[in-house]
């Protein structure tokens with residue numbers, strides 16, 4: 001696992017550990033230790049790849065509704081990966097990016113998985 005002065009990291013965008021902003025790839029003007037060019041990039045990175053942020057952001061974007069049946073209520077909702085994780089680490093993963101997440105209620109989520117495995 002690569003690491004820098006902040007600790008261990010996972011390579012998600014490919015910009016990690018190269019003296020560039022991890023999200024947008026902007027080159028840092030100096031050698032000060034940092035990972036992001038701005039707080040905006042930091043939060044975009046988190047919301048794109050870190051499950052705890054990405055899943056909450058997906059539910060917010062979906063206005064707390066199931067995409068298939070429209071049922072609402074945060075506790076009934078689950079966040080589904082369109083391209084499945086297939087056992088890869090959920091906590092930090094490129095597959096947590098917003099285009100790959102869809103918000104479904106438990107029922108529709110189950111239905112979705114049944115369709116795929118047929």
Ligand SMILES: [Zn+2]
Pocket residue numbers: 021022023024025026036037038041
């Ligand atoms: Zn940036």
Ligand SMILES: [Zn+2]
Pocket residue numbers: 066067068069070071104105106107108109
């Ligand atoms: Zn539903």
